[in-house]
């Protein structure tokens with residue numbers, strides 16, 4: 001059987017929202033060119049995120065029906081805890097409503113003013129939760145991560161030299177923990193090798209610093225290890241994932257990714273004393289330790305999802321889907337972050353829309369165009385996300401790369417849907433000069449990309465009106 005084939009068939013379907021170009025034009029104007037503010041019913045193919053957007057299986061829905069909604073000590077908790085323990089080897093499994101709650105509970109307990117956390121790359125909520133305790137989140141990505149075109153297999157690795165340098169240096173006593181994000185979401189979804197993780201764990205052990213996994217995409221990382229790391233060929237993703245968890249002292253896990261649930265997550269801990277210290281905050285802010293902000297059905301569905309996410313046939317078909325979309329982008333002449341991972345394809349908008357400078361947001365321009373032409377929602381990860389301007393709108397800092405992320409919800413879209421995305425991309429790439437840049441009209445001081453308002457820049461807008469006039473003829 002070929003890995004290209006999805007190892008499931010479809011039992012329930014849902015119609016895709018369909019819109020006309022004038023409707024999409026009006027919608028873009030209404031939301032001030034901020035795609036977060038679209039109503040989902042205005043979006044035909046939603047590639048905004050792979051978080052909490054997966055399709056449930058018949059097995060998960062059956063487990064949800066059989067779930068136990070007792071307040072304390074439910075059967076659902078015990079089934080969920082057994083599944084999480086079997087996977088991670090951690091005796092203490094603290095359920096939380098989603099990954100960031102696990103971050104808050106752990107960092108409030110272990111981090112704090114003057115403390116540092118080190119990571120291959122902190123995810124944005126992870127960084128925010130370190131900083132909220134008064135700590136400093138420091139990223140140590142490996143040098144290959146900066147080369148978007150390079151085909152290095154493990155661009156998600158931590159820079160071991162920098163890690164050793166900090167832990168051997170004067171700041172060592174301030175390091176509260178090391179966090180390995182697998183796969184490295186802030187870094188193009190690139191995987192971390194087991195060689196890198198093993199060595200990072202050895203360095204941490206030598207220095208008595210706890211190592212945690214930010215394991216939202218533990219299954220996808222394990223799959224890419226079996227595909228790209230010679231020493232692990234022939235192992236199952238389940239075996240690789242188990243080994244990865246065993247190298248660490250605990251994990252933060254957002255179930256909304258490789259748990260294939262709409263909500264849920266957990267904090268896994270090896271150390272009983274630490275688990276006892278975390279429990280009061282868990283109870284106060286999430287819930288009693290046998291539910292932690294989740295319904296019994298959520299825990300039962302996550303227990304099943306954690307296992308389904310490790311099915312090699314599913315992971316192979318997911319890799320093929322990402323590779324297919326990546327190939328369509330390349331064929332259209334659109335560069336991507338190489339090599340493609342599993343959860344998303346990252347388009348290089350800066351290179352495609354060379355006529356739009358960074359402070360006119362080529363990533364946002366491409367994201368808006370994908371919506372306008374094809375009803376496709378994506379997310380900008382460029383200077384709108386990472387850059388800054390002064391009060392006159394002049395650029396102060398821009399992102400290293402102007403990217404657009406096409407995230408792939410799990411088990412939701414077929415190759416036909418991805419071909420639609422490829423067709424629209426090819427259409428845009430055929431006449432990139434017609435895509436206007438954007439200017440910010442309103443923004444918030446922090447996390448501005450969520451709430452920003454924009455407008456197309458006039459001289460570029462004229463191209464769009466010309467095109468509209470042309471269409472009417």
Ligand SMILES: *Cc1c(COP(=O)(O)O)cnc(C)c1O
Pocket residue numbers: 051098099100101123125126181182185214216254255256257264265
């Ligand atoms: C999504 C994510 C989180 C946060 O999890 P939520 O469930 O969204 O709160 C943390 N780290 C990584 C790497 C993630 O991808």
